[in-house]
Amino acid sequence: MNVMINEIQTQCISRRGWNQPIGVLGVRYADLFGPRFLRIRIWFTAAISLFGVGFVDANEEDVLELPVRFHLVRGVTQIVEGEKLENWVTKDQVEQVLLPEVNRIWMQAKIRFLCESVSEETISQSPERDQIVKQLTNIKRGEDSESSIRLCEKLVDPTKFDRYSMNLYFLPYVGRTFQGIADFGGNRVVVGEWSDKATGGREAPEKVLLTEPEPFMKGSLGRTLSHELGHNLRLKHPAKDATPMGRIMGGGKHGYLLTPEEIAIARESAQKHLKNWLMKKRELDRN
Ligand SMILES: [Zn+2]
Structure with a gap:
Protein backbone atom coordinates (compact mmCIF):
# COMPACT_ATOMS: atom_id res chain seq x y z
CA MET A 1 0.00 0.00 0.00
CA ASN A 2 2.91 2.31 0.68
CA VAL A 3 4.05 1.80 -2.86
CA MET A 4 0.70 2.97 -4.17
CA ILE A 5 0.70 6.12 -2.02
CA ASN A 6 4.22 7.01 -3.05
CA GLU A 7 3.39 6.45 -6.68
CA ILE A 8 0.37 8.68 -6.52
CA GLN A 9 2.28 11.26 -4.61
CA THR A 10 5.03 11.28 -7.24
CA GLN A 11 2.52 11.54 -10.05
CA CYS A 12 0.70 14.40 -8.37
CA ILE A 13 3.84 16.41 -7.92
CA SER A 14 5.28 15.84 -11.36
CA ARG A 15 2.04 16.51 -13.24
CA ARG A 16 1.15 19.65 -11.42
CA GLY A 17 4.62 21.09 -11.02
CA TRP A 18 3.91 22.47 -7.56
CA ASN A 19 6.43 24.84 -6.14
CA GLN A 20 5.55 24.45 -2.52
CA PRO A 21 3.67 21.26 -1.78
CA ILE A 22 1.90 21.34 1.55
CA GLY A 23 0.03 18.58 3.38
CA VAL A 24 0.25 14.81 3.63
CA LEU A 25 0.39 14.06 -0.09
CA GLY A 26 2.30 17.16 -0.98
CA VAL A 27 -0.81 18.94 -2.21
CA ARG A 28 -1.67 22.61 -1.86
CA TYR A 29 -4.84 22.96 0.19
CA ALA A 30 -6.31 25.22 -2.49
CA ASP A 31 -6.10 22.32 -4.96
CA LEU A 32 -7.96 19.88 -2.77
CA PHE A 33 -11.31 20.51 -4.42
CA GLY A 34 -10.06 21.25 -7.93
CA PRO A 35 -11.04 18.92 -10.79
CA ARG A 36 -7.58 17.48 -11.28
CA PHE A 37 -7.22 16.50 -7.68
CA LEU A 38 -10.71 15.08 -7.64
CA ARG A 39 -9.58 12.73 -10.42
CA ILE A 40 -6.55 11.79 -8.37
CA ARG A 41 -8.70 11.22 -5.32
CA ILE A 42 -10.97 8.87 -7.28
CA TRP A 43 -7.94 6.94 -8.50
CA PHE A 44 -6.50 6.89 -5.04
CA THR A 45 -9.73 5.57 -3.49
CA ALA A 46 -10.06 2.95 -6.21
CA ALA A 47 -6.46 1.86 -5.73
CA ILE A 48 -6.83 1.63 -1.97
CA SER A 49 -10.05 -0.37 -2.17
CA LEU A 50 -8.76 -2.69 -4.88
CA PHE A 51 -5.44 -3.20 -3.23
CA GLY A 52 -6.97 -3.33 0.24
CA VAL A 53 -9.59 -5.94 -0.68
CA GLY A 54 -6.98 -7.97 -2.57
CA PHE A 55 -4.72 -7.86 0.42
CA VAL A 56 -7.40 -9.06 2.85
CA ASP A 57 -8.37 -11.90 0.48
CA ALA A 58 -4.77 -12.93 0.01
CA ASN A 59 -4.37 -13.12 3.76
CA GLU A 60 -7.39 -15.31 4.18
CA GLU A 61 -6.40 -17.56 1.29
CA ASP A 62 -2.83 -17.62 2.42
CA VAL A 63 -3.36 -20.59 4.74
ZN1 LIG B 1 13.23 -38.10 6.60
Whole structure:
Protein backbone atom coordinates (compact mmCIF):
# COMPACT_ATOMS: atom_id res chain seq x y z
CA MET A 1 0.00 0.00 0.00
CA ASN A 2 2.91 2.31 0.68
CA VAL A 3 4.05 1.80 -2.86
CA MET A 4 0.70 2.97 -4.17
CA ILE A 5 0.70 6.12 -2.02
CA ASN A 6 4.22 7.01 -3.05
CA GLU A 7 3.39 6.45 -6.68
CA ILE A 8 0.37 8.68 -6.52
CA GLN A 9 2.28 11.26 -4.61
CA THR A 10 5.03 11.28 -7.24
CA GLN A 11 2.52 11.54 -10.05
CA CYS A 12 0.70 14.40 -8.37
CA ILE A 13 3.84 16.41 -7.92
CA SER A 14 5.28 15.84 -11.36
CA ARG A 15 2.04 16.51 -13.24
CA ARG A 16 1.15 19.65 -11.42
CA GLY A 17 4.62 21.09 -11.02
CA TRP A 18 3.91 22.47 -7.56
CA ASN A 19 6.43 24.84 -6.14
CA GLN A 20 5.55 24.45 -2.52
CA PRO A 21 3.67 21.26 -1.78
CA ILE A 22 1.90 21.34 1.55
CA GLY A 23 0.03 18.58 3.38
CA VAL A 24 0.25 14.81 3.63
CA LEU A 25 0.39 14.06 -0.09
CA GLY A 26 2.30 17.16 -0.98
CA VAL A 27 -0.81 18.94 -2.21
CA ARG A 28 -1.67 22.61 -1.86
CA TYR A 29 -4.84 22.96 0.19
CA ALA A 30 -6.31 25.22 -2.49
CA ASP A 31 -6.10 22.32 -4.96
CA LEU A 32 -7.96 19.88 -2.77
CA PHE A 33 -11.31 20.51 -4.42
CA GLY A 34 -10.06 21.25 -7.93
CA PRO A 35 -11.04 18.92 -10.79
CA ARG A 36 -7.58 17.48 -11.28
CA PHE A 37 -7.22 16.50 -7.68
CA LEU A 38 -10.71 15.08 -7.64
CA ARG A 39 -9.58 12.73 -10.42
CA ILE A 40 -6.55 11.79 -8.37
CA ARG A 41 -8.70 11.22 -5.32
CA ILE A 42 -10.97 8.87 -7.28
CA TRP A 43 -7.94 6.94 -8.50
CA PHE A 44 -6.50 6.89 -5.04
CA THR A 45 -9.73 5.57 -3.49
CA ALA A 46 -10.06 2.95 -6.21
CA ALA A 47 -6.46 1.86 -5.73
CA ILE A 48 -6.83 1.63 -1.97
CA SER A 49 -10.05 -0.37 -2.17
CA LEU A 50 -8.76 -2.69 -4.88
CA PHE A 51 -5.44 -3.20 -3.23
CA GLY A 52 -6.97 -3.33 0.24
CA VAL A 53 -9.59 -5.94 -0.68
CA GLY A 54 -6.98 -7.97 -2.57
CA PHE A 55 -4.72 -7.86 0.42
CA VAL A 56 -7.40 -9.06 2.85
CA ASP A 57 -8.37 -11.90 0.48
CA ALA A 58 -4.77 -12.93 0.01
CA ASN A 59 -4.37 -13.12 3.76
CA GLU A 60 -7.39 -15.31 4.18
CA GLU A 61 -6.40 -17.56 1.29
CA ASP A 62 -2.83 -17.62 2.42
CA VAL A 63 -3.36 -20.59 4.74
CA LEU A 64 -3.44 -23.77 2.67
CA GLU A 65 -5.68 -26.41 4.21
CA LEU A 66 -4.85 -29.99 3.30
CA PRO A 67 -7.12 -32.88 4.29
CA VAL A 68 -5.61 -35.86 6.10
CA ARG A 69 -7.11 -39.27 6.78
CA PHE A 70 -5.71 -41.03 9.84
CA HIS A 71 -5.61 -44.82 9.66
CA LEU A 72 -5.36 -46.49 13.07
CA VAL A 73 -4.50 -50.07 12.15
CA ARG A 74 -5.78 -52.67 14.60
CA GLY A 75 -4.99 -56.36 15.10
CA VAL A 76 -1.26 -56.32 14.42
CA THR A 77 1.40 -57.47 16.86
CA GLN A 78 5.13 -57.16 16.20
CA ILE A 79 7.80 -58.74 18.35
CA VAL A 80 11.08 -56.85 18.68
CA GLU A 81 13.81 -57.75 21.19
CA GLY A 82 11.32 -59.93 23.03
CA GLU A 83 8.87 -57.04 23.39
CA LYS A 84 5.30 -57.47 22.11
CA LEU A 85 4.39 -54.26 20.30
CA GLU A 86 0.83 -53.22 19.59
CA ASN A 87 -0.81 -49.98 18.51
CA TRP A 88 -1.95 -47.82 21.39
CA VAL A 89 -2.79 -44.40 19.92
CA THR A 90 -6.49 -43.53 20.19
CA LYS A 91 -8.81 -41.48 17.99
CA ASP A 92 -9.07 -38.85 20.73
CA GLN A 93 -5.29 -38.54 20.95
CA VAL A 94 -5.11 -38.08 17.19
CA GLU A 95 -7.74 -35.35 17.15
CA GLN A 96 -6.88 -33.58 20.37
CA VAL A 97 -3.10 -33.93 20.63
CA LEU A 98 -1.39 -35.04 17.42
CA LEU A 99 -3.20 -32.96 14.83
CA PRO A 100 -2.89 -29.72 16.84
CA GLU A 101 0.85 -30.42 17.27
CA VAL A 102 1.35 -31.03 13.54
CA ASN A 103 -0.52 -27.82 12.82
CA ARG A 104 1.49 -25.90 15.40
CA ILE A 105 4.66 -27.01 13.63
CA TRP A 106 3.38 -26.35 10.10
CA MET A 107 1.80 -22.96 10.84
CA GLN A 108 5.16 -21.32 10.03
CA ALA A 109 4.47 -22.34 6.40
CA LYS A 110 0.80 -21.35 6.67
CA ILE A 111 -0.19 -24.94 5.94
CA ARG A 112 -2.94 -26.45 8.03
CA PHE A 113 -3.96 -30.09 7.98
CA LEU A 114 -7.65 -30.78 8.36
CA CYS A 115 -8.89 -34.08 9.71
CA GLU A 116 -10.90 -35.65 6.90
CA SER A 117 -11.54 -38.69 9.12
CA VAL A 118 -9.97 -41.05 11.63
CA SER A 119 -10.40 -44.58 10.36
CA GLU A 120 -9.94 -47.47 12.78
CA GLU A 121 -9.29 -50.46 10.56
CA THR A 122 -8.25 -54.07 10.86
CA ILE A 123 -5.04 -55.29 9.35
CA SER A 124 -5.28 -57.36 6.16
CA GLN A 125 -6.25 -60.97 6.73
CA SER A 126 -4.30 -62.23 3.71
CA PRO A 127 -2.29 -65.44 4.17
CA GLU A 128 0.92 -63.49 3.48
CA ARG A 129 0.24 -61.11 6.33
CA ASP A 130 2.59 -62.64 8.92
CA GLN A 131 5.40 -62.80 6.39
CA ILE A 132 4.96 -59.13 5.43
CA VAL A 133 4.78 -58.04 9.10
CA LYS A 134 8.02 -59.92 9.75
CA GLN A 135 9.71 -58.29 6.75
CA LEU A 136 8.62 -54.84 7.90
CA THR A 137 9.76 -55.49 11.47
CA ASN A 138 13.23 -56.49 10.29
CA ILE A 139 13.83 -53.58 7.93
CA LYS A 140 17.05 -51.78 8.67
CA ARG A 141 18.18 -48.29 7.80
CA GLY A 142 19.92 -47.98 4.47
CA GLU A 143 17.47 -50.31 2.80
CA ASP A 144 15.11 -48.94 0.17
CA SER A 145 12.44 -47.05 2.07
CA GLU A 146 10.06 -47.26 -0.86
CA SER A 147 9.80 -50.98 -0.27
CA SER A 148 8.65 -50.33 3.32
CA ILE A 149 5.82 -48.13 2.05
CA ARG A 150 4.83 -50.87 -0.38
CA LEU A 151 4.97 -53.46 2.43
CA CYS A 152 2.66 -51.31 4.54
CA GLU A 153 0.33 -50.95 1.58
CA LYS A 154 -0.02 -54.73 1.45
CA LEU A 155 -0.95 -54.81 5.14
CA VAL A 156 -3.80 -52.34 5.05
CA ASP A 157 -7.28 -52.23 3.58
CA PRO A 158 -6.98 -50.56 0.14
CA THR A 159 -10.64 -49.49 0.20
CA LYS A 160 -9.91 -47.21 3.18
CA PHE A 161 -7.30 -45.25 1.24
CA ASP A 162 -8.44 -41.80 0.15
CA ARG A 163 -6.51 -40.66 -2.88
CA TYR A 164 -7.53 -37.04 -2.34
CA SER A 165 -6.15 -36.79 1.22
CA MET A 166 -2.83 -37.39 2.90
CA ASN A 167 -3.20 -40.90 4.35
CA LEU A 168 -1.38 -41.31 7.64
CA TYR A 169 -1.02 -44.95 8.72
CA PHE A 170 -0.16 -45.93 12.28
CA LEU A 171 1.62 -49.24 12.82
CA PRO A 172 3.36 -50.44 15.99
CA TYR A 173 6.88 -50.48 14.50
CA VAL A 174 8.32 -49.62 11.08
CA GLY A 175 11.85 -51.00 11.24
CA ARG A 176 15.03 -50.65 13.25
CA THR A 177 15.63 -46.98 14.27
CA PHE A 178 12.90 -45.86 11.91
CA GLN A 179 10.14 -43.59 13.19
CA GLY A 180 8.26 -42.97 10.01
CA ILE A 181 8.28 -43.52 6.29
CA ALA A 182 7.17 -41.05 3.65
CA ASP A 183 6.11 -41.38 0.05
CA PHE A 184 8.07 -38.50 -1.51
CA GLY A 185 5.59 -36.21 -3.28
CA GLY A 186 2.83 -38.75 -2.70
CA ASN A 187 0.03 -39.04 -0.18
CA ARG A 188 0.95 -41.91 2.13
CA VAL A 189 2.86 -41.71 5.41
CA VAL A 190 3.50 -44.57 7.82
CA VAL A 191 4.61 -43.99 11.40
CA GLY A 192 5.56 -46.33 14.20
CA GLU A 193 4.01 -45.93 17.64
CA TRP A 194 7.12 -47.58 19.08
CA SER A 195 10.72 -46.67 18.32
CA ASP A 196 14.25 -47.73 19.23
CA LYS A 197 15.86 -44.69 17.61
CA ALA A 198 16.96 -43.19 20.93
CA THR A 199 19.23 -46.18 21.62
CA GLY A 200 20.25 -46.73 18.01
CA GLY A 201 18.35 -50.02 18.05
CA ARG A 202 20.46 -51.43 20.89
CA GLU A 203 17.52 -51.74 23.25
CA ALA A 204 13.90 -52.77 22.89
CA PRO A 205 11.63 -50.12 21.32
CA GLU A 206 9.74 -47.74 23.59
CA LYS A 207 6.40 -46.05 23.18
CA VAL A 208 6.99 -42.80 21.30
CA LEU A 209 5.93 -39.55 22.98
CA LEU A 210 2.84 -37.98 21.43
CA THR A 211 4.40 -34.54 21.68
CA GLU A 212 7.55 -33.15 23.17
CA PRO A 213 8.05 -29.58 24.36
CA GLU A 214 10.76 -27.72 22.46
CA PRO A 215 13.71 -28.01 22.24
CA PHE A 216 13.95 -31.35 20.46
CA MET A 217 15.36 -34.09 22.68
CA LYS A 218 14.17 -37.47 21.49
CA GLY A 219 11.32 -36.56 19.19
CA SER A 220 7.63 -37.35 19.17
CA LEU A 221 4.91 -38.76 16.96
CA GLY A 222 3.76 -35.19 16.27
CA ARG A 223 7.18 -34.22 15.01
CA THR A 224 7.67 -37.44 13.03
CA LEU A 225 4.33 -36.94 11.29
CA SER A 226 5.35 -33.36 10.50
CA HIS A 227 8.72 -34.52 9.14
CA GLU A 228 7.19 -37.21 6.93
CA LEU A 229 4.51 -34.82 5.68
CA GLY A 230 7.43 -32.56 4.73
CA HIS A 231 8.77 -35.32 2.47
CA ASN A 232 5.35 -35.78 0.91
CA LEU A 233 5.42 -32.04 0.23
CA ARG A 234 8.70 -32.65 -1.62
CA LEU A 235 11.17 -31.64 1.08
CA LYS A 236 14.47 -33.51 1.32
CA HIS A 237 16.92 -33.92 4.18
CA PRO A 238 19.31 -30.96 4.30
CA ALA A 239 23.07 -31.50 4.31
CA LYS A 240 24.43 -32.31 7.77
CA ASP A 241 26.22 -28.97 8.03
CA ALA A 242 23.46 -26.92 6.39
CA THR A 243 22.52 -24.91 9.47
CA PRO A 244 23.20 -24.89 13.18
CA MET A 245 19.46 -24.48 13.81
CA GLY A 246 17.26 -27.49 14.59
CA ARG A 247 15.17 -28.20 11.54
CA ILE A 248 12.06 -30.25 10.98
CA MET A 249 13.70 -31.95 8.01
CA GLY A 250 16.81 -32.80 10.06
CA GLY A 251 20.26 -32.15 8.71
CA GLY A 252 22.84 -31.19 11.32
CA LYS A 253 20.34 -30.77 14.11
CA HIS A 254 16.76 -31.93 14.60
CA GLY A 255 14.16 -29.37 15.54
CA TYR A 256 11.10 -27.60 14.25
CA LEU A 257 12.29 -24.98 11.80
CA LEU A 258 11.44 -24.75 8.11
CA THR A 259 13.60 -22.46 5.99
CA PRO A 260 11.99 -19.95 3.58
CA GLU A 261 13.12 -22.15 0.65
CA GLU A 262 11.49 -25.20 2.23
CA ILE A 263 8.29 -23.25 2.87
CA ALA A 264 8.15 -22.21 -0.79
CA ILE A 265 8.63 -25.82 -2.03
CA ALA A 266 6.13 -27.24 0.46
CA ARG A 267 3.48 -24.65 -0.37
CA GLU A 268 3.84 -25.24 -4.09
CA SER A 269 3.44 -28.97 -3.52
CA ALA A 270 0.52 -28.40 -1.11
CA GLN A 271 -1.25 -26.41 -3.79
CA LYS A 272 -1.00 -29.37 -6.16
CA HIS A 273 -2.40 -31.75 -3.52
CA LEU A 274 -5.13 -29.24 -2.87
CA LYS A 275 -6.20 -29.22 -6.53
CA ASN A 276 -7.00 -32.94 -6.22
CA TRP A 277 -9.04 -32.32 -3.11
CA LEU A 278 -11.02 -29.53 -4.73
CA MET A 279 -11.78 -31.84 -7.65
CA LYS A 280 -13.21 -34.37 -5.20
CA LYS A 281 -15.25 -31.71 -3.47
CA ARG A 282 -16.72 -30.61 -6.78
CA GLU A 283 -17.55 -34.23 -7.60
CA LEU A 284 -19.27 -34.66 -4.23
CA ASP A 285 -21.19 -31.43 -4.67
CA ARG A 286 -22.44 -32.60 -8.06
CA ASN A 287 -23.73 -35.93 -6.70
ZN1 LIG B 1 13.23 -38.10 6.60
